[in-house]
Structure formats: C-alpha cells, structure tokens
Amino acid sequence: MDVTSRQFSDKAHQALRDTVLQKALGHIEEGFVEARKNAAANLPEFEELRDRGRDIRAHVIEHLGAYLRQFEDQVYAQGGRVHWARDAAEARQIVAEICAEQGARTIAKSKSMVTEEIELVPHLEALGLKAVETDLGEYIIQLREEKPSHIIAPVIHLSKEQVSETFHEHHQIHGFEDKLTERAELVAQARSVLRETFMDADVGITGANFLVAETGSVVLVTNEGNADLVTSLPDTHIVVTGIEKVVPTLNACHTLLRLLVRSATGQETTTYTSFLTGPKRPKDANGPSNFHVVLVDNGRSAMINTQNREMLHCIRCGACLNHCPIYANIGGHAYGSVYPGPMGAVLTPQLAGLADSVDLPNASTFCGKCEAVCPVRIPLPKMMRHWRESEFEQHLTPTGMRFGLGVWSWLGRHPALYRLVQRCARLGMRVLARNGWIKALPLAGKGWTAWRDMRAPDGESFQSQWAKRGKKEPA
Amino acid sequence: MANAREHILSRLPDAQPAPHSWQEPFAPISTLLPSDRRRTLFADKLAQNKATFSEVLARKSIPGAVARHVAKQGYAGKVILGQSLAALPWDVVDLECHWVSGENDLPLEDGLMMVSDCFAAAAETGTIITRSDQHQDSRLNFVARHHCVVLDERDLLGPYEDIWVHMQSQQKAMPRSVNFITGPSRTADIEQTIELGAHGPASLHIILVRAESTRPESGEL
Amino acid sequence: MRPNVGFASACLLEQAGYDVVVPEGQTCCGQPAYNGGDRRSARRAARHTMAILEGYDYVVVPSGSCAAMICKHYPALFSKGGGDYRRAMELSERTYELTTFLRDVAHYAPNVTLENETITYHDSCAGLRELHIQSQPRDLLNSCEGIHLAEMNKPDTCCGFGGTFCIKYPDISDRLVERKAEDIVATGATRVVAGDVGCILNMEGKLHRQGASVSVSHVAEILAGMVED
Numbered sequence: 001m002d003v004t005s006r007q008f009s010d011k012a013h014q015a016l017r018d019t020v021l022q023k024a025l026g027h028i029e030e031g032f033v034e035a036r037k038n039a040a041a042n043l044p045e046f047e048e049l050r051d052r053g054r055d056i057r058a059h060v061i062e063h064l065g066a067y068l069r070q071f072e073d074q075v076y077a078q079g080g081r082v083h084w085a086r087d088a089a090e091a092r093q094i095v096a097e098i099c100a101e102q103g104a105r106t107i108a109k110s111k112s113m114v115t116e117e118i119e120l121v122p123h124l125e126a127l128g129l130k131a132v133e134t135d136l137g138e139y140i141i142q143l144r145e146e147k148p149s150h151i152i153a154p155v156i157h158l159s160k161e162q163v164s165e166t167f168h169e170h171h172q173i174h175g176f177e178d179k180l181t182e183r184a185e186l187v188a189q190a191r192s193v194l195r196e197t198f199m200d201a202d203v204g205i206t207g208a209n210f211l212v213a214e215t216g217s218v219v220l221v222t223n224e225g226n227a228d229l230v231t232s233l234p235d236t237h238i239v240v241t242g243i244e245k246v247v248p249t250l251n252a253c254h255t256l257l258r259l260l261v262r263s264a265t266g267q268e269t270t271t272y273t274s275f276l277t278g279p280k281r282p283k284d285a286n287g288p289s290n291f292h293v294v295l296v297d298n299g300r301s302a303m304i305n306t307q308n309r310e311m312l313h314c315i316r317c318g319a320c321l322n323h324c325p326i327y328a329n330i331g332g333h334a335y336g337s338v339y340p341g342p343m344g345a346v347l348t349p350q351l352a353g354l355a356d357s358v359d360l361p362n363a364s365t366f367c368g369k370c371e372a373v374c375p376v377r378i379p380l381p382k383m384m385r386h387w388r389e390s391e392f393e394q395h396l397t398p399t400g401m402r403f404g405l406g407v408w409s410w411l412g413r414h415p416a417l418y419r420l421v422q423r424c425a426r427l428g429m430r431v432l433a434r435n436g437w438i439k440a441l442p443l444a445g446k447g448w449t450a451w452r453d454m455r456a457p458d459g460e461s462f463q464s465q466w467a468k469r470g471k472k473e474p475a
Numbered sequence: 476m477a478n479a480r481e482h483i484l485s486r487l488p489d490a491q492p493a494p495h496s497w498q499e500p501f502a503p504i505s506t507l508l509p510s511d512r513r514r515t516l517f518a519d520k521l522a523q524n525k526a527t528f529s530e531v532l533a534r535k536s537i538p539g540a541v542a543r544h545v546a547k548q549g550y551a552g553k554v555i556l557g558q559s560l561a562a563l564p565w566d567v568v569d570l571e572c573h574w575v576s577g578e579n580d581l582p583l584e585d586g587l588m589m590v591s592d593c594f595a596a597a598a599e600t601g602t603i604i605t606r607s608d609q610h611q612d613s614r615l616n617f618v619a620r621h622h623c624v625v626l627d628e629r630d631l632l633g634p635y636e637d638i639w640v641h642m643q644s645q646q647k648a649m650p651r652s653v654n655f656i657t658g659p660s661r662t663a664d665i666e667q668t669i670e671l672g673a674h675g676p677a678s679l680h681i682i683l684v685r686a687e688s689t690r691p692e693s694g695e696l
Numbered sequence: 697m698r699p700n701v702g703f704a705s706a707c708l709l710e711q712a713g714y715d716v717v718v719p720e721g722q723t724c725c726g727q728p729a730y731n732g733g734d735r736r737s738a739r740r741a742a743r744h745t746m747a748i749l750e751g752y753d754y755v756v757v758p759s760g761s762c763a764a765m766i767c768k769h770y771p772a773l774f775s776k777g778g779g780d781y782r783r784a785m786e787l788s789e790r791t792y793e794l795t796t797f798l799r800d801v802a803h804y805a806p807n808v809t810l811e812n813e814t815i816t817y818h819d820s821c822a823g824l825r826e827l828h829i830q831s832q833p834r835d836l837l838n839s840c841e842g843i844h845l846a847e848m849n850k851p852d853t854c855c856g857f858g859g860t861f862c863i864k865y866p867d868i869s870d871r872l873v874e875r876k877a878e879d880i881v882a883t884g885a886t887r888v889v890a891g892d893v894g895c896i897l898n899m900e901g902k903l904h905r906q907g908a909s910v911s912v913s914h915v916a917e918i919l920a921g922m923v924e925d
Contacts (some may be wrong), residue, residue: 009865024890027667039869045503056497065487079647083478085847128587136673137664147582153664160666187662187670195585211631222479225660225675228617232652243483252497254635265663269600271524272675280651285558286578287614287651301486325854329871363865365858368825388733397733401860405729409737412723413744437904447866452873452901455697462702466718 004336008359011334016410034088035266056315074216078278080291088118104202110227111135112207134226149332152318208241236290259375263317320370342370502634515597520601524658557591589619596631606650622676628686704916712802755791760823765794795832808921810916816885825899857898
C-alpha cells in the first residue's frame with residue numbers, strides 16, 4: 001500500500017497551523033462524538049452487543065477459511081462469481097478484466113476503503129476508463145485529487161467554501177456557472193451531476209460492509225443511496241472486499257450493524273442497508289446480469305498468526321478516529337495513509353511495512369479512548385505497543401530515544417546511581433530556574449520548554465528526605 | 476486465479492465451525508412489542524428519521540392518501556406507480572399517472588414521485604423493507620425524488636431479525652436484493668451537517684394500511 | 697519531582713491507621729521502557745520492583761499510571777505459569793492506586809477543611825481507563841468540608857503528556873495541553889487536581905507559561921491538607 005507516512009511529523013506540524021482544517025475538525029466533537037454517546041446510552045443492550053460483536057469477529061477469524069468457502073459456494077449457487085486476489089495488483093487486474101469483458105467505458109463507484117487501499121481508480125483511469133466516485137465525499141476528493149482523510153467521512157477536513165470552489169471549478173462543463181454558497185445547493189448540484197453518471201455507467205463497483213456466509217449476500221450501508229443506484233442501474237456489479245469481512249449469518253450481521261452505525265455516526269441505522277445476493281433472477285423485474293465478488297488478501301492472511309490478528313476484527317466504523325485526541329487535532333492527511341488514526345496506526349504498518357510508517361504507532365499517548373469506544377473491543381493501544389516493540393527490535397526507534405530509554409532503564413536497576421543522577425539533575429535544574437521555574441531546558445527538554453515551563457524541584461527527592469527522617473524498614 | 480484461491484485458503488484457519496453458530500437472534504428488548512405498540516414505535520421512529528406517515532383502512536383508499544400527500548408536497552409532476560398497485564382507483568389523483576410495465580419502462584430521470592409496495596417493516600428503527608421479485612423494480616426506491624411506500628400493517632414487525640423469519644415463511648431462497656430503507660436519502664459530508672436528498676429520494680412517505688383486527692370501531696382513523 | 701506528594705500520601709495512610717514504609721532502592725516502574733517497545737528492559741525493571749516490594753501487606757501508589765503498570769502490565773510481561781508471572785500476579789493483588797485504597801480498602805474519611813476555593817479535577821488516562829479511577833478521588837474530595845468541585849468540559853480527555861509522547865511530538869502535545877488549559881480556565885477554578893505527577897507537571901507548566909492564576913495539585917496534597925503553592 002502506498003503511504004506518505006514518513007512525513008508524519010512535518011504534516012502534523014502543518015496541520016496544527018491550518019486554521020481551516022482546525023475549524024473543520026472542530027465538528028467532530030459536537031457531531032460524531034456526542035451522537036455516539038447518545039446512541040450508546042439509548043440502547044440498554046449496547047455493552048452486551050459489544051461483547052457479542054467481539055465474539056462474532058473472533059469466531060469468524062478462527063474459521064475464516066471455512067466461512068469464505070461457504071460464502072463462495074452460496075454466491076455461485078445464486079449465479080454470481082467469486083475471484084481471489086493475493087495482492088493489490090492482482091485485484092486491480094481482475095477488476096480491469098471484468099470491465100474489459102463487459103466492454104465497459106464508464107464505471108460508477110460507491111465508497112470502498114479497500115479500493116482506496118489498492119488504488120483501483122487510478123489504475124482503471126490509466127486504462128482509459130471513466131471511473132466516477134458517487135459518494136459525495138469521495139466525489140469531492142476525486143475532483144480535488146486528494147485522498148480521503150477519514151474512513152467514514154472523506155471530506156471531514158474541508159469547509160463548505162472549499163467544496164463550493166471545487167464544484168465551481170469542475171461543474172462548468174456540466175453547464176453550472178454560478179458559485180454556490182448554501183450546503184443544500186451544493187448537495188443538489190452534486191445530485192444532478194451524478195445522476196447522469198448512474199444512468200451512463202456500464203459497471204458499478206462497490207465495497208462490502210459485510211459478507212454473509214450463510215446466504216452469499218453482500219451487505220452495503222449508505223445514507224445517500226448511491227450504492228443502491230450503483231448496484232441497480234448498471235448491468236454489472238463488482239464487489240471489491242477484504243477477506244476478513246465475512247460474518248456467519250444474517251442474525252450475526254444485525255448485531256454488527258447495530259454496533260457499526262451507532263459507533264460511526266451515532267445514528268441507529270443508516271438510511272439504506274442492502275443485502276445483495278447474486279445477479280438478477282430469471283423472473284426479477286430488474287437487476288444486474290453479472291455479479292462478481294473480488295476477495296482481496298493484500299496482507300490480511302499474514303496477520304492471522306501474529307500479535308495483530310485482532311486488527312482483522314475491525315468493522316471500519318471510525319469511532320477510534322473520532323475519539324482520538326491526536327486525530328482530532330491533526331486530521332487524517334497527516335498520517336499519510338488512507339487508514340489514519342488509531343486503527344491506521346495498527347493497520348498501516350502491516351499493509352505498508354513498518355519502515356515506511358514508523359511514526360504512526362508512536363503518535364499516541366496511550367490514553368485508551370480508542371479501545372474504550374471500539375464496538376468490537378479491539379485492544380488498539382496494546383497493538384500499537386507491539387509495533388513499538390518491533391521497531392525497537394529492528395532498530396527503527398530513533399537512536400537518541402533508544403539510548404535515553406536504555407540509560408534510564410539501566411539506572412533503574414542501580415538505585416544508588418539512579419539517585420545520584422537524580423540529584424545532579426535536580427541541581428542542574430535549580431541552576432536553570434528563576435523564581436522556582438525553568439523557561440528553557442536543553443536536549444530532550446527543549447520540546448517541553450518550547451511551550452511550557454517546568455517547575456524546579458525543591459530540595460531533595462522524597463525518598464532521600466524520608467530516609468533522613470529516620471523511618472526504617474521493618475527487620 | 477485458481478492458484479490465488481488455493482494460496483490464500485492455505486494460509487487461513489480452515490476448521491469447520493459448529494453447526495448453527497451465531498444463528499440465534501439477539502434483538503433489543505425495546506423492539507419485542509405486541510402489534511399495537513409496534514405501530515406507535517414505528518411512527519415515532521419514522522418522525523425521528525424524517526419520514527412522514529399516514530394511515531388508511533383499506534387498499535382502495537391508497538390513491539386518496541397519495542392525492543393528499545401530493546397536495547401537501549405541492550407536487551405537480553407525473554406519478555409513477557409500481558405494478559402491484561395497478562388495480563386501484565387512481566383517478567382521484569389529479570396528475571398524470573404511469574404504471575411501470577417492464578424493465579425498460581421505468582423512467583430514471585430525477586424529479587419524479589414514485590409509489591410502490593414494500594415487503595415488510597421493522598418498527599425497531601422505522602424501517603421499511605423491499606425485496607426484489609417479478610413485480611418490484613428495486614430502482615423505484617432509489618431514483619424517485621419523492622417516494623411513497625405502501626405498508627400492510629400485518630407486515631409491520633418489531634426487530635430486524637423477524638424480517639428474515641417472515642421472508643422464510645414465504646420463500647426459501649434469498650431474493651437478489653433486500654433493501655432496508657429508513658427515511659429519505661441524506662448526507663452529512665459537508666461540514667457534518669445533514670442535508671436530505673443526496674442521491675436517493677428527498678422525501679419518504681409511508682402509507683400504512685391498517686389490519687382489519689386493529690381498525691378502529693368507528694371506521695374512522 | 698514533587699516530594700510533597702510522597703509526604704502527603706504517607707500522611708494520609710498513617711492517618712488511616714497504617715504503618716507506612718518507603719522501601720529503599722525504588723526507582724522506576726519501567727513504564728517508559730515498556731511503552732517505548734523495550735520489553736527486555738521493562739521486564740528487568742519489573743523484576744527489580746517486584747523484589748523491592750515483596751513482603752508488604754499493601755503497596756499503595758500515588759499514581760494511576762504506575763499502579764496500572766504494576767497491576768495490569770507486569771503480569772503481561774511474563775510467560776504465564778512462570779515464577780515471575782506468579783510474583784507479578786501476587787503483587788498486583790496487593791497493589792492499589794492511592795485514592796482507590798483510601799476509599800475502598802481503608803474506608804478513610806478526610807478530615808481536612810478546604811479554603812473557599814473552586815477546584816476542578818482532571819482524570820489521568822491510565823488511571824481512568826485501566827483502573828477505573830473516576831469516582832474515588834471525587835468521592836474523597838467531595839467529603840471534605842468547604843469543597844467546591846466544578847467539573848470541566850471533558851475532564852477525561854488526555855492532557856497530552858503521554859510519557860515520551862511529549863518529547864517525541866512536542867507540538868501535538870502542546871496543542872492537547874493548550875486545550876486542556878482552556879477547559880480548566882473556563883471552569884473559573886483556581887486549582888486543578890489530578891492523580892498523576894506527569895499530568896500535573898504538564899498542566900502546571902502550561903498554565904504557568906500562560907500566566908494563568910490556576911494552581912495544580914495532586915489529590916493527596918489536597919486530602920492531607922498539605923498543599924504547597
């Protein structure tokens with residue numbers, strides 16, 4: 001997976017100073033966070049659902065091969081086809097071949113993080129196909145040639161004015177000349193432009209929120225209805241999905257759906273939840289003639305026997321992003337990956353390689369809010385810590401940090417020297433202090449005193465004072 | 476591609492799960508209601524999700540309900556009707572009506588009001604459910620600007636899980652599409668504020684046909 | 697860094713009727729190494745600490761993050777069934793964060809009277825999320841005469857300290873503590889109280905840099921009537 005995560009520190013720095021972005025990110029707290037809190041409070045069974053959700057996902061991964069086989073059998077029984085892709089390149093090739101088979105020229109797409117991960121659209125466009133994103137947020141970033149900054153809300157980083165400028169620039173060819181100011185007008189204009197796409201498209205490409213093994217169904221959730229237009233107007237429907245999305249039964253799916261939507265947006269349900277099973281039946285009034293599911297591995301099977309196995313449980317709700325204090329202040333682009341925030345800090349090193357994404361598992365205070373809101377109780381901080389351990393073993397940790405931690409740990413095992421160093425540090429700090437406060441620390445302390453003061457330690461350490469007071473240990 | 480399949484499967488745990496794993500439903504208690512309370516919950520949820528709602532006593536009154544809805548909306552265009560609603564007295568609707576007769580007969584352009592039957596509803600979240608079959612063109616649910624859906628009260632269920640039980644009682648095989656629809660289309664992509672009518676219908680109106688057993692004695696609603 | 701916290705904690709425990717010993721040779725619980733990915737050093741720190749803390753009926757820690765390190769993470773450092781694991785489990789069963797111990801084991805009732813001061817409480821992350829420390833300090837504070845506790849907006853949001861985080865990503869850390877300082881000042885409180893020295897140093901350093909007239913104290917200092925400003 002292509003990432004620009006090496007530039008994390010610089011990008012985070014810029015993001016903190018980007019006033020438009022900061023204002024946009026401010027909507028998260030009053031929107032998603034507040035809504036999720038209310039939705040969870042209004043469902044007495046919510047915590048129990050989280051336990052069930054965790055157990056369902058763990059069960060599926062334990063039997064993943066068997067469930068995928070069952071799903072595949074069901075899809076074929078209903079007249080659909082299943083393809084398997086080991087990596088992004090294979091997945092792109094399969095999709096391109098299906099489109100070529102159908103003589104497709106225009107593709108309508110609904111939102112799919114996996115297709116972002118495998119960079120499908122640029123590939124199809126390079127082959128001369130027109131592939132148009134129909135989810136409003138994805139459409140906007142496609143026009144702007146950006147990546148999404150959130151796995152649920154792709155343009156959470158943009159202001160209404162920025163969207164207005166983008167439409168003004170790109171919609172003139174559709175005959176729209178005026179610059180719009182109202183949100184409702186922007187939505188209406190996008191509706192009008194994209195209706196043409198739905199009607200023209202030869203192929204519809206979607207992701208999948210879940211794959212139901214017992215029936216061979218693909219489950220799609222949207223609020224806009226674009227996925228349903230994408231899968232009912234064109235004559236071919238291609239589903240591109242990670243292999244981990246399978247669930248055993250429709251009833252298990254409803255547990256996860258109740259969790260997914262409340263955790264993502266705080267709604268009880270999305271406007272549209274669709275269960276799609278194979279192509280048009282002989283007597284159906286309508287439906288696509290061709291139904292293809294592309295099962296993408298791209299690093300997922302490699303997670304099964306590792307400490308990152310539980311990351312396969314993720315149902316892509318985005319709650320961890322919404323509640324992360326780091327994400328809330330720097331936004332998604334700083335992470336340089338289509339999977340940002342806490343879940344991205346665990347998944348990106350897995351899919352893109354640790355060397356290219358070293359900062360991501362480190363850009364966390366381990367406050368634990370992500371785990372506290374994860375609908376399926378993934379222990380995200382623990383998994384970020386595992387990545388830090390890998391970095392340490394592979395010497396990817398910055399030398400200064402490694403050295404500093406090493407010295408501190410060594411001192412920790414030599415109490416007399418530890419106390420001596422502490423005493424020197426205290427003396428040093430008192431030298432630097434004015435009126436009991438230090439305004440500038442050297443070395444590692446520079447980052448602290450750039451923005452904060454440090455209170456100078458007064459007198460000796462607690463332990464040495466306590467010892468001096470003559471309290472002895474029991475015999 | 477056979478290579479890719481074998482390669483991937485060889486890397487995955489292949490133990491067979493126990494039969495009937497995760498078959499049991501787990502519905503929130505608030506959804507397990509007797510039918511009269513289901514109607515109240517359904518109406519509340521419809522309102523919360525920005526759908527509107529009216530009731531009739533019999534199917535023959537559906538065109539009248541549509542006429543009233545059209546007037547309320549101030550709509551003056553064509554009214555597109557699903558096949559299953561053909562044999563009803565539509566002359567009370569003072570607009571051009573068009574009955575969809577086949578796959579190539581459904582107008583796909585935006586702006587129209589469309590009326591269709593649905594399969595069932597879940598009071599849990601004020602959700603109507605449609606399924607694909609020979610009479611139901613699923614596109615009708617998504618291309619309309621204004622969508623009216625007719626629901627028989629006997630098909631108004633509580634939790635989502637009951638929808639599948641209800642379906643199993645009528646057909647064994649899974650339909651090609653089953654759509655759970657809750658309110659009109661919306662998006663909050665721009666500055667996290669909701670706007671209706673993103674791509675699907677901008678308004679959703681449910682016409683509930685009361686079951687004989689629950690009809691008020693007065694014969695009036 | 698703040699010897700007063702140690703003295704206040706000892707004072708409270710003695711008032712509650714316990715014999716307090718401060719074992720010599722204590723250094724660091726090993727959390728920086730653990731969170732820095734150096735599991736080996738973390739294990740060595742754990743063994744050192746476990747040896748030092750052997751033999752006491754209770755181990756009381758005036759820090760949510762250190763207590764969580766001992767209670768939740770020491771066992772996770774060692775293979776199940778081994779000697780170190782057993783010692784870690786045994787230690788975790790008699791180790792408590794201070795306010796939890798005072799309220800739930802010692803059933804201690806504070807006997808301090810507070811000056812007419814508005815106080816707000818910051819929930820340190822590790823203590824809150826790993827040891828469920830939330831009501832304990834508030835219950836103890838609320839049972840003090842003269843207390844006026846004003847909750848800040850989002851008291852459970854991270855202050856941005858995060859151990860080595862504030863060194864690795866100082867500008868992000870600063871933004872978090874800046875927002876925390878805003879929330880504190882907005883309550884009108886003249887003092888913010890917390891249970892972890894890291895959070896305290898962080899918030900205090902920021903508030904002082906901003907020239908805000910808000911003091912920062914450890915909950916032990918308040919409960920023992922040993923606030924030093």
